[in-house]
Amino acid sequence: MKVKVRFLQELYQIVGKHEVEYELDDSATVEDLLKILPEKVKEIVLDERGGIRYPAEVAVNGRRIEFLDGLKTRLNDGDVVVVSPRALFVV
Amino acid sequence: MEFKLLRIDLTEWRAKEEVLKDGIMRKYIGGRGLGAYLAMKEIPPHINPLSSENKIYILTGPLTGTGAFETGRYHVVGKSPLTGILGDSNSGGQFGPWLRFAGYDGIVVEGASDEPVWVSIVDGEVRFHPAKRLWGKGVVYTEKKIRAEMKTPSEHIGSVLAIGPAGENLSKIAAIMNDKYRAAGRTGLAAVLGYKKLKAIFVKGSRKIEMADKKKFHEESKKILKKIMEHPISDALGKFGTAVLVNIINAHGAFPTKNWTRGTFEKAFEISGEYLAEKYLVTNKGCWGCVIRCARVSKVDSGPFRTPVSEGPEYESIWAMGANTLIGDLKALIKLNYLANDLGFDTISLGNTMATLMELYEKAKKGELPEDKAKELLDLLEDIAPEWGDPHAFIQAIWRAAYRDGIGDLIAEGAKRLAEYFGSPDSAIHVRGLELPAYDPRGINSMALSYATSNRGGCHLRAYSVSFDVLGVPEKFDPLAIDKRKVELVKYQQDYFSVIDSLVLCKFNTFATDHTDYVEILKAVTGWDDLTADELLIAGERIYNLERLFAVREGHGYKDYLPKRLIEEPLPDGPAKGKTAKEALETYLPYYYELRGWVDGIPKKETLHRLGLEEFEHLGA
Ligand code: SF4
Numbered sequence: 001m002k003v004k005v006r007f008l009q010e011l012y013q014i015v016g017k018h019e020v021e022y023e024l025d026d027s028a029t030v031e032d033l034l035k036i037l038p039e040k041v042k043e044i045v046l047d048e049r050g051g052i053r054y055p056a057e058v059a060v061n062g063r064r065i066e067f068l069d070g071l072k073t074r075l076n077d078g079d080v081v082v083v084s085p086r087a088l089f090v091v
Numbered sequence: 092m093e094f095k096l097l098r099i100d101l102t103e104w105r106a107k108e109e110v111l112k113d114g115i116m117r118k119y120i121g122g123r124g125l126g127a128y129l130a131m132k133e134i135p136p137h138i139n140p141l142s143s144e145n146k147i148y149i150l151t152g153p154l155t156g157t158g159a160f161e162t163g164r165y166h167v168v169g170k171s172p173l174t175g176i177l178g179d180s181n182s183g184g185q186f187g188p189w190l191r192f193a194g195y196d197g198i199v200v201e202g203a204s205d206e207p208v209w210v211s212i213v214d215g216e217v218r219f220h221p222a223k224r225l226w227g228k229g230v231v232y233t234e235k236k237i238r239a240e241m242k243t244p245s246e247h248i249g250s251v252l253a254i255g256p257a258g259e260n261l262s263k264i265a266a267i268m269n270d271k272y273r274a275a276g277r278t279g280l281a282a283v284l285g286y287k288k289l290k291a292i293f294v295k296g297s298r299k300i301e302m303a304d305k306k307k308f309h310e311e312s313k314k315i316l317k318k319i320m321e322h323p324i325s326d327a328l329g330k331f332g333t334a335v336l337v338n339i340i341n342a343h344g345a346f347p348t349k350n351w352t353r354g355t356f357e358k359a360f361e362i363s364g365e366y367l368a369e370k371y372l373v374t375n376k377g378c379w380g381c382v383i384r385c386a387r388v389s390k391v392d393s394g395p396f397r398t399p400v401s402e403g404p405e406y407e408s409i410w411a412m413g414a415n416t417l418i419g420d421l422k423a424l425i426k427l428n429y430l431a432n433d434l435g436f437d438t439i440s441l442g443n444t445m446a447t448l449m450e451l452y453e454k455a456k457k458g459e460l461p462e463d464k465a466k467e468l469l470d471l472l473e474d475i476a477p478e479w480g481d482p483h484a485f486i487q488a489i490w491r492a493a494y495r496d497g498i499g500d501l502i503a504e505g506a507k508r509l510a511e512y513f514g515s516p517d518s519a520i521h522v523r524g525l526e527l528p529a530y531d532p533r534g535i536n537s538m539a540l541s542y543a544t545s546n547r548g549g550c551h552l553r554a555y556s557v558s559f560d561v562l563g564v565p566e567k568f569d570p571l572a573i574d575k576r577k578v579e580l581v582k583y584q585q586d587y588f589s590v591i592d593s594l595v596l597c598k599f600n601t602f603a604t605d606h607t608d609y610v611e612i613l614k615a616v617t618g619w620d621d622l623t624a625d626e627l628l629i630a631g632e633r634i635y636n637l638e639r640l641f642a643v644r645e646g647h648g649y650k651d652y653l654p655k656r657l658i659e660e661p662l663p664d665g666p667a668k669g670k671t672a673k674e675a676l677e678t679y680l681p682y683y684y685e686l687r688g689w690v691d692g693i694p695k696k697e698t699l700h701r702l703g704l705e706e707f708e709h710l711g712a
Pocket residue numbers: 161162163183184328376377378381382383384385386597598599
């Protein structure tokens with residue numbers, strides 16, 4: 001399946017693109033997606049234990065993952081995932 | 092604490108000084124609170140806001156210009172020509188501090204002049220200057236000429252407040268501008284200055300602001316500053332400006348698009364703070380003494396939207412004039428923002444009014460307006476043809492509105508009057524006549540209550556409940572879940588923000604602080620040694636109730652409601668698809684009244700008593 005990832009703020013500056021499409025296995029979760037993001041993005045978004053590093057946030061189709069199943073949230077074809085370096089207004 | 096007011100009588104071109112009593116200051120603090128109190132005492136009920144009986148209060152607060160943190164702002168209060176109730180607005184830049192340095196903590200503009208005039212205040216000395224040559228001119232030119240006349244070319248010294256042609260021509264959506272690009276935009280108070288024929292005020296001086304305990308002030312100031320600088324939002328605001336919100340609010344489907352008919356805009360990224368920083372940003376800038384420095388300095392080098400180096404655009408302006416009208420070209424928005432500033436418009440109201448106009452134009456063509464009205468509108472719009480997303484039509488319309496030419500005469504009246512005139516009142520998205528800002532309450536449901544109960548009309552700055560519904564300050568909530576604790580937080584923010592606007596601080600402090608953070612520093616400045624945090628918050632509540640009483644006294648503007656579109660039409664897209672604001676408002680409002688001690692929008696007599704508002708008890712329920 002394919003999902004779109006939108007990078008905000010400094011992550012946009014690192015990646016150089018606002019939106020990038022990623023190809024994933026059909027059963028992939030948010031955790032699987034985050035693992036394949038560019039290293040510099042991962043440094044900002046993930047902590048040592050693989051959790052979300054404060055104050056970064058991730059949302060799937062406009063819903064913060066903490067209101068879904070967290071890192072275990074299952075992704076579906078066509079989903080839009082927003083990754084933001086700050087806990088800033090991402091639902 | 093001594094608070095020195097300057098009363099400027101424009102009828103006689105005379106000024107006199109007045110020192111306010113410490114007791115009044117402690118009850119109403121300064122800025123917005125003091126303005127509400129003075130307006131209630133001095134502006135007679137039921138007057139026409141565009142008459143010499145109306146007054147404009149330009150006020151600082153006890154912390155303004157003290158050099159601490161985000162203390163560079165000022166507040167304006169008066170009876171609003173747009174809403175017919177108490178209006179007020181806040182602006183940054185450097186006018187507030189320089190007003191205090193010039194010798195006064197506030198100005199009351201009274202009476203009306205027969206001919207255009209501008210006023211200079213330099214080290215306590217007040218002079219009146221004929222302004223015939225400045226009348227009809229833009230804000231940028233006006234500031235340049237006044238600075239030349241005052242021999243103060245450096246923009247770091249002194250400050251100019253001015254109105255543009257919009258205010259002169261009594262547009263109800265005109266903004267009071269200062270330092271060229273900063274706006275006390277909301278509620279159309281520039282039209283009152285236009286009626287009074289006051290074009291501008293120049294301030295400069297070297298008065299030192301006295302403090303009860305300087306050492307303590309510096310210690311407290313450092314503590315607050317540290318909190319603000321450590322907060323992740325402060326850093327984001329500095330880097331990307333307020334437009335950092337574009338992608339975020341759009342991501343969560345609460346970015347009002349096409350006159351509030353959708354919650355997401357497909358070109359959001361192209362008008363975002365990230366894109367602005369990459370393409371058109373020259374540098375960032377701060378209001379006087381600010382460390383966050385969220386203001387943008389931008390320019391467009393070439394093409395039809397070429398714009399000189401100037402400040403902006405802010406999130407609200409980008410949204411109102413962009414997504415809401417489907418204009419997705421940031422170059423065009425920088426140009427529109429420049430024109431709106433120079434002609435002196437409130438960009439939120441202007442953008443909404445243009446979106447209303449585009450909707451009316453579409454309806455007229457489809458035969459969805461009363462026949463005679465459709466014909467009149469199509470005749471008036473023949474040479475503008477404001478299709479959705481057309482920046483050139485918008486540019487033409489701004490000029491017309493500023494000089495009330497043709498359709499401009501109706502655009503200048505704001506969205507509500509425009510939509511009503513053409514027989515489609517629900518095409519204007521407003522509360523109490525004030526056009527709404529850039530958060531759709533169908534996607535952030537606490538905003539339903541914040542907007543409905545906002546005393547000055549549709550506004551995000553009485554309670555910025557986006558902060559807890561989305562950001563998690565002070566607690567994290569799901570913005571789509573109905574939760575009555577949100578009501579408690581909306582009320583708290585309304586009271587706390589009343590304090591912030593009365594101390595006259597920037598609201599970007601409030602992500603990192605709460606009301607308890609300001610007790611010690613206020614003591615250090617004022618010498619109110621027995622001040623408590625509770626007393627401060629109650630002052631905020633007092634101010635909120637007093638503002639509501641102004642509407643009660645006018646006999647309108649105290650009913651709490653939302654526009655029909657937000658209550659009846661579900662969002663068709665995004666994460667909040669299918670949602671309206673109806674359930675949230677109906678659930679939250681009764682509990683809100685219970686917490687406030689109000690009945691159907693009117694404070695109870697016992698509430699007024701509890702808040703020390705006995706002198707207005709006759710207005711209570
Ligand atoms: S944070 Fe922005 S608006 Fe607030 S005082 Fe600083 S520059 Fe002005």
